[in-house]
Amino acid sequence: MTDHRWQELAAPYALSALAPEERAEFDAHLAECVTCRAEVQAFREVSGLLAHAAPAAVPPRALRERILRAARQVRPIGAPRGPVLPWLAAAAVALALAAGYGYWTARVAQTGLRTALDSARARLDSTSQLVAAILDSAVGTADLAATGKPPSMRLFWNRARNVVVVAAFELPPAPAGRTYQLWAIKKGQAPVSVGTFNTPPGGRVVVTLRMPAGLKPDLSAVTEEPAGGSPQPTQQPFLVGSWQGGG
Amino acid sequence: MASQNDRPAIADCVLLERMAGRNERALGELYDRHGGAVYSLALAIVGERADAEEVVADSFGQAWRTAERFDPARGSVTAWLATITRTRALDLVRARGRRARALTRAAVGNSEGLAAPIAPAGEAPDRGVERQEARRMVERSLSELSESQRRIIELAYFCGLTQTEIAAELREPLGTVKTRMRAGLEKLRGSLVPFLSRGEP
Numbered sequence: 001m002t003d004h005r006w007q008e009l010a011a012p013y014a015l016s017a018l019a020p021e022e023r024a025e026f027d028a029h030l031a032e033c034v035t036c037r038a039e040v041q042a043f044r045e046v047s048g049l050l051a052h053a054a055p056a057a058v059p060p061r062a063l064r065e066r067i068l069r070a071a072r073q074v075r076p077i078g079a080p081r082g083p084v085l086p087w088l089a090a091a092a093v094a095l096a097l098a099a100g101y102g103y104w105t106a107r108v109a110q111t112g113l114r115t116a117l118d119s120a121r122a123r124l125d126s127t128s129q130l131v132a133a134i135l136d137s138a139v140g141t142a143d144l145a146a147t148g149k150p151p152s153m154r155l156f157w158n159r160a161r162n163v164v165v166v167a168a169f170e171l172p173p174a175p176a177g178r179t180y181q182l183w184a185i186k187k188g189q190a191p192v193s194v195g196t197f198n199t200p201p202g203g204r205v206v207v208t209l210r211m212p213a214g215l216k217p218d219l220s221a222v223t224e225e226p227a228g229g230s231p232q233p234t235q236q237p238f239l240v241g242s243w244q245g246g247g
Numbered sequence: 248m249a250s251q252n253d254r255p256a257i258a259d260c261v262l263l264e265r266m267a268g269r270n271e272r273a274l275g276e277l278y279d280r281h282g283g284a285v286y287s288l289a290l291a292i293v294g295e296r297a298d299a300e301e302v303v304a305d306s307f308g309q310a311w312r313t314a315e316r317f318d319p320a321r322g323s324v325t326a327w328l329a330t331i332t333r334t335r336a337l338d339l340v341r342a343r344g345r346r347a348r349a350l351t352r353a354a355v356g357n358s359e360g361l362a363a364p365i366a367p368a369g370e371a372p373d374r375g376v377e378r379q380e381a382r383r384m385v386e387r388s389l390s391e392l393s394e395s396q397r398r399i400i401e402l403a404y405f406c407g408l409t410q411t412e413i414a415a416e417l418r419e420p421l422g423t424v425k426t427r428m429r430a431g432l433e434k435l436r437g438s439l440v441p442f443l444s445r446g447e448p
Binding site for chain 1: 271274275278279282283284285286287288290291292296299300301303304305307308309311312313316318321322323325326327328329330331332333334335337338339341342343378381382384385386389400401403404405407408409410411413425428429432433435436439442443
């Protein structure tokens with residue numbers, strides 16, 4: 001608690017300015033030190049305000065609409081836009097159940113049938129999109145495993161849409177204040193973040209992330225990182241796998 | 248200058264709750280509040296407008312997808328958004344092998360630092376007054392640091408350099424860089440405390 005050396009690391013840690021080894025060491029310490037976690041949190045707030053030191057720039061007007069449009073596509077509300085093939089719908093339902101979406105039925109009594117239907121329809125639609133993304137031609141896949149034992153993960157990379165569908169199995173939720181981060185690795189280059197995600201208590205989740213533009217990775221890996229993710233991995237990955245096909 | 252009337256009626260963290268409930272208007276509101284600051288930060292790091300737009304779109308997309316995991320007990324929305332944006336912007340710079348260029352830009356701004364060119368009032372797209380107040384506060388706090396402290400913090404913040412890399416870049420001993428970075432951040436924390444404590448619940 002009163003170890004001065006550790007407290008000295010909180011400020012540079014919050015700025016992601018520690019060298020990788022030092023950062024990994026401090027990460028391990030953070031897991032068990034409330035004082036240092038509070039210090040990091042305080043310096044993250046300072047770091048957040050430093051954003052205001054950037055020269056003021058005005059985003060183009062169209063950016064707002066682009067963001068809202070993309071959000072609508074992530075979880076679309078309302079009727080599906082096009083006809084869905086019966087087998088695709090069946091696959092979607094199966095996948096929805098597999099992905100743990102079935103819990104909506106429990107809320108029917110509270111929120112009314114209509115809400116439940118809307119929400120089920122929205123989920124079926126987003127799941128249809130998910131299935132479409134996975135079944136598209138030229139989809140690359142990667143199986144990530146930790147030497148044959150759980151957890152495991154399967155990735156589907158739809159190059160045309162630039163999305164990576166991540167299906168995780170038997171992966172317990174990350175500890176408080178931590179998150180999982182997926183990396184794309186081109187041999188001989190630094191890993192590039194694909195995004196962060198977490199799992200529900202069941203340990204099973206399907207999430208959609210975006211592959212950074214122009215990247216053709218050989219491998220993907222998963223590490224556990226501080227909430228919000230890290231610019232570079234701070235730990236050895238616990239899941240690794242190579243990309244196959246699709247290209 | 249910032250009276251109670253200028254403060255948003257709904258707290259940022261409530262917006263995040265609504266976003267978790269798939270409320271698109273809450274996302275629009277979050278963008279209206281923070282879009283300008285997020286875009287400015289992204290642009291300062293990536294250097295090109297198209298890339299900055301990409302980073303901003305991705306960052307708000309991530310905020311939308313992960314809103315339900317935001318925990319107000321662990322920090323403010325401002326800090327959370329800034330962390331997401333900075334991570335994505337630095338990733339993009341690395342992915343494109345642009346770090347050298349980012350460093351060059353940083354070096355050009357050497358004497359006044361990156362923080363120098365504050366835009367004239369009225370240009371800010373966010374809720375103007377509050378953001379301007381934050382900018383003034385940060386600018387003043389940075390101006391109280393030594394030239395070297397400010398430079399070190401800027402290299403870490405806008406260029407994503409580690410302490411070791413900063414020492415090499417500035418040809419200073421690593422111990423000196425560490426001491427100055429820490430002292431600078433401690434000082435910033437001290438002078439920004441009033442702003443931090445009255446921000447969000």
